[in-house]
Amino acid sequence: MSANEAIPDENELDGAAAEWLFEREAGFTPERKREFAAWCASDPRHAEAVTRIERTLELLNDLPTVRAPLEERLGGAAGKTDSAANRPLLRFPVIGLAAAAVLALAFVSWWSLRSSGHPEEHYTADATAQRTLALSDGSVLDLNTGSEVKVKFTASERRITLQKGEAHFQVSHNPNRPFIVTAGDVSVRAVGTAFDVRLAKEAVKVVVVEGKVQLSRALSNAAPSARETPPLLRSGEVAQIVLNAVAAAPKIEQIDAGSISALLTWQNPMTSFTDVPLRDVIARFNRRNVTQLLLEDADLGERKIGGMIALDQVEAFVRLLEQDGDVVADRTQAGRIALRRAR
Structure with missing residues (x-):
């Protein structure tokens, strides 16, 4: 690549x-x-x-x-x-x-x-490789191996159905278009956040990395009673929701950063990117590594990246960006590499 x-x-x-x-x-x-x-x-x-x-x-x-x-x-x-x-x-x-x-x-x-007016899109990741996709609203979707989703965006909402497996969502902030992920009979509603959803045979697991999401049952024509308030899940919390058990409350617990990282280890360092903006690729690197990449040029962040990339190889990725001469890396700050266009 x-x-x-x-x-x-x-x-x-x-x-x-x-x-x-x-x-x-x-x-x-x-x-x-x-x-x-x-x-x-x-x-x-x-x-x-x-x-x-x-x-x-x-x-x-x-x-x-x-x-x-x-x-x-x-x-x-x-x-x-x-x-x-x-x-x-x-x-x-x-x-x-x-x-x-x-x-x-x-x-x-x-x-x-x-x-x-709003066609539905279908994405899969086979058993050999994960996928990272840049969605039309600027959100980023990571699919675990053997996973499958449907995506349908309208003017009023962004709706994704997790049909199989596990997916991580980095949601572009837009309070006027809620981002709703449905897995089985469970819905996860977000505005701008990062979270992981895993659909298993008997339950759905939701892990919130940033921000907060609202959990509810995806029941058509069902209005919650006045005393029912869909639970909020905040950053650092994980919820286990039993499928097809409306009366069962979700099991929610607070976990530390190390435990969250352990739950997200499926995000293999070797990841396939297809036309993903550089800013979103950098966000993936920064979630995995001590050395942080900084964008000093906003336009550079819109540059599209494609191919197989090892997310645990920060220096190799930076050298790859530098090799054509139009990206300059500043390594003067310890633990940080600043990227900008060559003048």
Whole structure:
């Protein structure tokens, strides 16, 4: 990873993923099957692109009103003998797979925006690597391995559903758009804070690193009685909430900084970043290390970072930023490294 390394264009990745998928549909040889698996494992963005194209094709299959104009635009994919209603997946022409994949995604995105106004996004981390994502509101989402979330932001609220596993949230402050995480029947409401949510088989665990959050049951059409006040969880507190047990109060305890760090050890130092602002990457480094990184240039903090980064290697990361000559590091203060643009 280089701080200035060009991240492959998403359209290029979608095109490559589409070619793999259409080859797979035609029938992989054992060797090509291994090569495809290796390609998916070589970069988390490859697997994302495959998932994106698969979902697009599935959605097109379920939405003939979207698929019909797209097929017309593509010139009658796969011939006239198969009826559009009976084909399990849209087959694009062999020539122009990349363009077809991008066009399909554009159609589906347009349809989703027209239908809902606020499309839902889906993110996963496989069993081999965690993921760090910069959300559209400036919040940062860390996904533990084997975890899965849905994200839906509207003008009035930011809502995330933890479907599986564990996630850490560093929430951008906005009192007019509450940030709500739902896991099972438990909801965690924040305005601007940092907290961790883990969904297990029988309970949800919430750890507050900074600020405070409000806990409640995610029950639709259920209004709390006048004497019920959703409990507040403050910095340094951890709550255990039994799932599907409305009458059971959450078990809350105060823990020290060392215990919080122990609970968050899943945040492996080797983390994959995808277009995350430098300021948020620095925040991750500062949570893990004694040596603190300081940004002396606000514009530099907006610089996008991508790739696999070892969060316990502060000096190596700083040298990587310096190597292209446009970032200068000041190490004159003990325990601190100040970063600014070269003049």
